[in-house]
Amino acid sequence: MPSKGSKKTTIRDVARLAGVSTASVSRYLNGKKGAMTEQKAQNIQAAIQKLNYVPSFTARAMNNNASKMVAFVVSNIEDYFSVEIFRGASQVLENSGYVTVLMDTNSSLQREQELLESINQRSFDGLLLQPLTNDAQEIAKRAVRQFPIVIMDRELELSAWPQVVTNNYRASYNAMRDFVAQGIDEVVVVSSQIQSASTRRQRYQGIKDALQSGQSLKTIEFNESDFSVEEVLNRLRRMIDPRKKTVLFSLKERWLLNFLPPLMREGLITSENSIVTGFADTNLIESICPFARVISQHPFTMGQRAAETLLMKLKDNDQAVPGLQIIDATLKDLSEGVAFKTLNHSF
Amino acid sequence: MPSKGSKKTTIRDVARLAGVSTASVSRYLNGKKGAMTEQKAQNIQAAIQKLNYVPSFTARAMNNNASKMVAFVVSNIEDYFSVEIFRGASQVLENSGYVTVLMDTNSSLQREQELLESINQRSFDGLLLQPLTNDAQEIAKRAVRQFPIVIMDRELELSAWPQVVTNNYRASYNAMRDFVAQGIDEVVVVSSQIQSASTRRQRYQGIKDALQSGQSLKTIEFNESDFSVEEVLNRLRRMIDPRKKTVLFSLKERWLLNFLPPLMREGLITSENSIVTGFADTNLIESICPFARVISQHPFTMGQRAAETLLMKLKDNDQAVPGLQIIDATLKDLSEGVAFKTLNHSF
Incomplete structure (x- = not known):
């Protein structure tokens, strides 16, 4: 003991x-x-x-300030996206002799602050952070000792740290332009609170800007940590008009997984009248809905890139570190969905 | 730097x-x-x-050997089960002032050995382990310094450490007895290699022992880290006879998520002729297949229990620590599936 x-x-x-x-x-x-x-x-x-x-590893860590451990903080470990960026980063850091350890802020700003303080007090060599806060100062005042930080997924304004993000606006805009060209009547966006995350704001704006006059935009927003599936489903049932050509656009894979099967069973979503899309990184959506065309963010690659950036900073190679790296999300073709054979990217 | x-x-x-x-x-x-x-x-x-x-946190850690960090090692972070036991344990440990950090062995025995050595060399206060190895000695010879360990999910023979597991055999057996009573012709079991994990062996045995004469047992086994969805699907298509009353029994949720939607679309799985079951901890299966009756392992509770056990050991309260704790997995009623309202347990 x-x-x-x-x-x-x-x-x-x-x-x-x-x-x-x-x-x-x-x-x-x-x-x-x-x-x-x-x-x-x-x-x-x-x-x-x-x-x-x-x-004496701890003693060695004290002497040369190198624990060979990197802290990886995700905003919600229940999101497959967060798991995949962790896996990508772990792979890269493991090859350089680092152990990557994951901590979960569990969508709580307070927990994020506590974990940043914990990490600051311990001998981690670096931090990869998928932040909840939009405010770089909230991070800076807790991570006060000097260790490299790389921000992932959610863009911070006035960030002093390198950031690895998706082209949320452009990917949404381009996908919607594709659908608009097919002749659509309306778009139904499903999302947790849009204003609370930069990713969601950018995606929503991209959808909005791609629409043409006469095409309507409807939105279903709910609280991520406390909502009823049945209630959201009922709102969707009322909102979707099966006689209209509708795009169902989910800002997160999870919402599609839960709402899509009943809507398909009830005939509200059909291959004739509906376009199903959203940001999704597993192959489950295509399994449930073969005509879905989802946008993949390549989270494993994002994690790898973030880890490579951290390694540059750890090697004091600051000149070479880019401030902002954008990994392009891509709209999958229908044929791609079928070609997507292995389960490595499931769940 | x-x-x-x-x-x-x-x-x-x-x-x-x-x-x-x-x-x-x-x-x-x-x-x-x-x-x-x-x-x-x-x-x-x-x-x-x-x-x-x-x-000086590192210095303090050296002096009193307390880093206030617990290592949590999972066998595959892509499994929702592993994520949930982590979340349960984190919640309990957080309340006692510990930070829980997750490491992923990524289904690799070699990586498991490396991580155990890393943890041994660092100042973690304890270890919660979902092991890949069946051999307690493989762990003992790497975790050589004295810190408490609790084993989760997979039972080790001759373990010197407390273990928190599911009643895999009994839960499978009881579920199958239920289905047998409804009059069935055959069972199709879907699983990655059954012999390589105690959980899968116990579940398979439970299914087998519950069957009555005249009821046949068919098995589809594949390699978890390298297989083709299409190939497994084709084997299922050949194996399932839609004229027979068949139980589709998946030893892991993931396989149902991938194989069920196409089998339902093709009429091979129907509410009239099929019973769909398996070990599953999200509400996605019920969303995809309303007549499914899955077995839930309550992973969040298992994580909490494992953390509570570790805390007892950390407080030197060895007398009170049970050697083996079994958290009963339960077969959900159809009505329960519908009552399962929030998405907290989705993915």
Whole structure:
């Protein structure tokens, strides 16, 4: 158990008790047992446990300020997008010997502040942040020690840090222009509060700007952390007119996953009269609705790019670091959906 | 940047340069600025940056061996189940002042070994582990320093640590008995390699033992990290006989999400002739297939229980720690599916 007498235990004490060299203990601790006999390894393990020895990694971290750990903070781990940017970044950082650890702000601004303070107090080498706050100052005043930060997904105004984002406005605008050209009557946008995230504001504006006169824009907004599926469904049922050519545009995959199946069953969404689209990164939407045409943000690539940017900063290669990197989201063709064979990108 | 001259910088140096007391710097670092003037805070921030001071949390961690961080290792972050046990544990640990950080072994045994060694070398207070390995010794020889460990989801033989698991065998058996009573012809089980995880072995055995003579059991197995959706679908198409009363039993939610919509569209799965079931923790299956009856494992509760168990061990309250805790998975009634109103458990 912690706090028992290991304060002054050193690697020498362990070596002495085990009857081996400190180099052997070190090899053992680093998992490089190589040709070590099983007996020797057991002696070392017994000595470590008896003395309750804590390896000196923490001490090394203090001395050279390198924990070889990167903090990765997501706004909501239940979003597949957040999981995928983490996976992309982990892969890149792992190849450079870093461990990437994920923390979840769980859509809570207060939790975000607490986690930033925790990270600031610990020996993380860097931070990859998908922020909830729009205010760079809220981050700056908590992350006060000097360690590199890269912002992902949501754009901050007046950010001193590099940012890796999607072309939310342009991707929405281009997709809508495509649909407008097919002749549509109206668009129904489904979203949690649009004003509270830069991503949603940009997407909504792109949709709006692409419409032509005579095409109407209807919006269903709800509170992400507290709403009733049935109630939102009822609003959709009232809003969608099956005689009109309608685009159902979801600003997040999750809403499509929940609302699409019942709307299809009830004949409110059909391949003849509806265009189904939205920002989506798994292949589940196409599985549920083969005529859907979703916009993919390539979150794995975004995570990789953010990690590469962080590594440049860790190598003090500040000149080479771009301020803003935009990874283009792309509208998938119908044929692409079918070609999308493996489940790696499911869920 | 790290590694520049902060080796000997202390909180006193910061206080001196900022012209404030060390207590003020400490308050600042802990985010307790209270009545501190904005000017004072700015002076402290400037001094910290100028001296590149790293707060002493790491030093404190060394002295009392308490980082107030718990490592949470999942076998595949793309599984909603893993995300939910993390969220449950985080909530409990957060209330006790711990930060829970997630690491992903990404279904790789080698990565699991590397992460265990990393965790062993760093000052984590404890480890919550959803293991890939079946072998407790593989964990014991890497987690050599003394810190509490709790195993989740997959049962290890000869485990020295407390385990929090689901009643996989019993839940599968009971569900199947229910379906058998309705009069069925055959069961089609969909799963990644059954033998490679205790959870899958137990579930499969439960299904098998519940069947009566004359009822046949068919199995579709594939490699989780490398398979073609289309190929598995084709095998299912050949295997399911729409004239027979068939139970489609998926050992994981993900497979249902991908295979169910096309099978329903093609009339191979119907409310008249099919029973759709499987282990599933979101409400997406019911949204896609209203007559499905899934088995929920309550992963959030499992995470909470694992965290509570870890906290007991952290408080040296070893007598009170149960060796094996089983959280009962439950077969949902059709009416429950509809009552399941919020999206908190969706993806």
